[in-house]
Amino acid sequence: MPCPSQPRLLLLLPTATYRTTAFVEAARRLRVDLTVASELPSTFEQAQPDRLLTLDFSNPERAAEQAAAFARIHPIAGVAGVDDTAAVVAAAIAERLALTGNPLSAALAARDKHVQRNELARHGVPVPRFELHTLGEDAADRATRLRYPCVVKPLRLSASRGVIRADDPRGFVAAVARLQAILEQPDVAECGDWARQVLVEDFVPGPEVALEGLVIASRLNVLALFDKPDPLDGPFFEETIYVTPSRLPEPAQRAITDCAQASVAALGLREGPIHAELRWNAGGAWLIELAARSIGGRCSDVLRFTARDAIGKQQVSLEEMIIRHAVGLPIPSLEREQCAAGVMMIPVPGAGVLREVRGIAEARAVPLVEEVAITAHPGQALVPWPEGSRYPGFIFARGGTPAAVEAALREAHGCLAFVIE
Amino acid sequence: MDRVEIRITAEPIDNARCKFLVSAPVHSSGVRRFSGAEEAKGSPLAEAIFAIPGADVTEVIVSGNLVTVVKQSAAPWQALGKSVGVAIRAALASGQPAIAPKPAAAAGGLDDDALYDRVAELFDSQVNPMVARHGGRVELIDVQDAVVMLRMAGGCQGCGMADVTLRQGIEAMLQQTVPEVKGIVDITDHTAGTNPYFAAAKK
Numbered sequence: 001m002p003c004p005s006q007p008r009l010l011l012l013l014p015t016a017t018y019r020t021t022a023f024v025e026a027a028r029r030l031r032v033d034l035t036v037a038s039e040l041p042s043t044f045e046q047a048q049p050d051r052l053l054t055l056d057f058s059n060p061e062r063a064a065e066q067a068a069a070f071a072r073i074h075p076i077a078g079v080a081g082v083d084d085t086a087a088v089v090a091a092a093i094a095e096r097l098a099l100t101g102n103p104l105s106a107a108l109a110a111r112d113k114h115v116q117r118n119e120l121a122r123h124g125v126p127v128p129r130f131e132l133h134t135l136g137e138d139a140a141d142r143a144t145r146l147r148y149p150c151v152v153k154p155l156r157l158s159a160s161r162g163v164i165r166a167d168d169p170r171g172f173v174a175a176v177a178r179l180q181a182i183l184e185q186p187d188v189a190e191c192g193d194w195a196r197q198v199l200v201e202d203f204v205p206g207p208e209v210a211l212e213g214l215v216i217a218s219r220l221n222v223l224a225l226f227d228k229p230d231p232l233d234g235p236f237f238e239e240t241i242y243v244t245p246s247r248l249p250e251p252a253q254r255a256i257t258d259c260a261q262a263s264v265a266a267l268g269l270r271e272g273p274i275h276a277e278l279r280w281n282a283g284g285a286w287l288i289e290l291a292a293r294s295i296g297g298r299c300s301d302v303l304r305f306t307a308r309d310a311i312g313k314q315q316v317s318l319e320e321m322i323i324r325h326a327v328g329l330p331i332p333s334l335e336r337e338q339c340a341a342g343v344m345m346i347p348v349p350g351a352g353v354l355r356e357v358r359g360i361a362e363a364r365a366v367p368l369v370e371e372v373a374i375t376a377h378p379g380q381a382l383v384p385w386p387e388g389s390r391y392p393g394f395i396f397a398r399g400g401t402p403a404a405v406e407a408a409l410r411e412a413h414g415c416l417a418f419v420i421e
Numbered sequence: 422m423d424r425v426e427i428r429i430t431a432e433p434i435d436n437a438r439c440k441f442l443v444s445a446p447v448h449s450s451g452v453r454r455f456s457g458a459e460e461a462k463g464s465p466l467a468e469a470i471f472a473i474p475g476a477d478v479t480e481v482i483v484s485g486n487l488v489t490v491v492k493q494s495a496a497p498w499q500a501l502g503k504s505v506g507v508a509i510r511a512a513l514a515s516g517q518p519a520i521a522p523k524p525a526a527a528a529g530g531l532d533d534d535a536l537y538d539r540v541a542e543l544f545d546s547q548v549n550p551m552v553a554r555h556g557g558r559v560e561l562i563d564v565q566d567a568v569v570m571l572r573m574a575g576g577c578q579g580c581g582m583a584d585v586t587l588r589q590g591i592e593a594m595l596q597q598t599v600p601e602v603k604g605i606v607d608i609t610d611h612t613a614g615t616n617p618y619f620a621a622a623k624k
Contacts, residue, residue, distance in 0.1 A: 018581065020582055021434065022435075024589075025434065026435075028588065029435070038585075043551045043554055043555050043557070044551055044591075047547065047551065047594060048589060048590055051593055361428045361430075364431065371431060371499075373432065374430075398497065
């Protein structure tokens with residue numbers, strides 16, 4: 001089969017994502033032929049059958065068959081998925097078409113927190129002690145036999161939705177009831193049997209970090225290590241600030257990277273982006289979560305990489321790196337820019353309908369702040385954690401030191417006032 | 422008398438392009454697109470933006486409350502965005518029109534009017550019937566120098582997949598049907614969408 005003159009990327013974009021523009025524009029900059037596949041039909045799919053495709057994201061094997069049929073007419077050089085579900089579908093397609101990607105088994109293990117915990121523990125990666133429970137069990141009875149504090153979490157929801165800390169049996173029963181209510185919401189309950197199960201694990205104290213990486217030939221390349229300066233001690237785990245480079249001591253950073261590399265190997269991930277959450281304490285580095293995809297939300301805007309060519313220095317986005325890797329184009333650099341950078345996922349200020357956000361200009365005027373992006377629309381219902389999973393916006397800053405960047409993010413956030421009814 | 426606060430929100434599309442949403446109208450008579458400093462003469466806001474040191478601005482598009490700036494320099498929008506904001510505030514505070522009216526088309530130049538008619542026909546006959554199925558609408562605002570300026574409305578405005586509709590759908594159809602079109606500019610304020618077809622989530 002002849003190869004296309006420009007490599008074609010099959011980009012798996014779920015319809016509800018912030019990531020569309022970043023990936024589509026990156027593909028345009030790289031001049032790759034782009035086909036966007038989603039779980040729902042696009043308005044232009046019939047008119048542009050080589051550029052738009054509908055795949056069954058709920059059935060990776062079926063999606064791989066659909067992609068193979070498409071590739072017989074329009075050869076594909078690479079495939080990339082942008083969220084947890086799409087990453088699994090991308091792996092199935094990569095296996096089917098012998099493209100760069102992860103084994104399907106590895107992507108499935110990364111998506112399901114219980115399977116992931118089992119695989120990591122089996123390979124000796126430090127993870128919290130965990131148990132799998134089924135909704136409908138006698139939570140009060142189970143509560144008497146647990147160690148506290150513990151954390152109750154769903155197997156697949158993203159952005160820490162439904163993750164709750166419990167400090168005693170009474171708290172555990174309440175946490176399970178609250179998580180059950182989330183899992184019984186129609187949009188979640190219809191997703192499968194995993195929505196009837198709950199992971200209960202030890203709470204691991206200590207600072208948490210996020211590691212962004214690109215796996216190439218089973219080797220983890222660390223793109224950025226983010227500190228999370230706000231303690232994530234619960235009872236809910238809404239994220240706030242990410243700042244890179246990390247201020248943890250060098251030995252801690254090495255241990256964290258080693259733990260992440262061991263996790264990649266344990267899960268069998270071979271190619272593509274990862275986003276991992278780890279904790280660090282006297283016991284060393286602990287793997288909390290690892291996803292076979294890049295960082296979520298608008299957060300990737302905080303990452304820029306520096307490449308040098310004949311023209312001079314160029315800035316390369318995370319999405320460009322991921323696309324280059326997927327379609328086999330050279331990767332000019334894995335080195336992040338020199339300055340410190342940070343993003344604040346703006347906390348949900350309370351439950352209600354958003355009417356207005358004041359103080360955006362003042363927030364933008366804070367030195368080192370690059371952007372204040374309010375992604376919630378007026379009229380949108382804001383839902384706090386643990387039921388919610390959508391941030392009303394993002395603040396980005398760059399500067400000379402992580403401390404200066406963190407201070408700028410906090411000052412800018414302090415300028416914002418959310419009017420909620 | 423109290424001065425009316427001018428609020429400006431920057432929405433970088435990528436490192437080359439950024440939209441600036443202004444709380445007051447900047448140019449109420451359609452769309453003006455400037456592809457260089459020479460073209461900007463007579464329009465104080467565009468002149469000022471092209472003159473920002475180190476920005477290497479290549480294009481300025483102004484429509485209603487929206488100013489879109491395209492640059493070549495690698496400098497981040499952090500510093501440049503503030504300079505654009507200063508230019509916008511100064512132009513609005515001057516009391517003079519920030520942007521001059523669109524001049525009559527020069528004889529022998531690109532026939533934007535003819536292109537407009539062909540693009541409008543495409544929008545009416547194919548593009549809008551398709552997006553209407555998802556509750557959306559695409560308005561053809563203008564064609565200048567063979568660049569199509571459009572605004573998305575209804576379900577398209579604020580939709581997480583708007584860029585896919587724009588690049589994979591509309592732009593592709595334009596390339597096939599009206600190949601003389603050199604580019605496409607979306608002047609939609611997507612943050613003002615109140616009824617997005619798909620709500621964006623952190624995924």
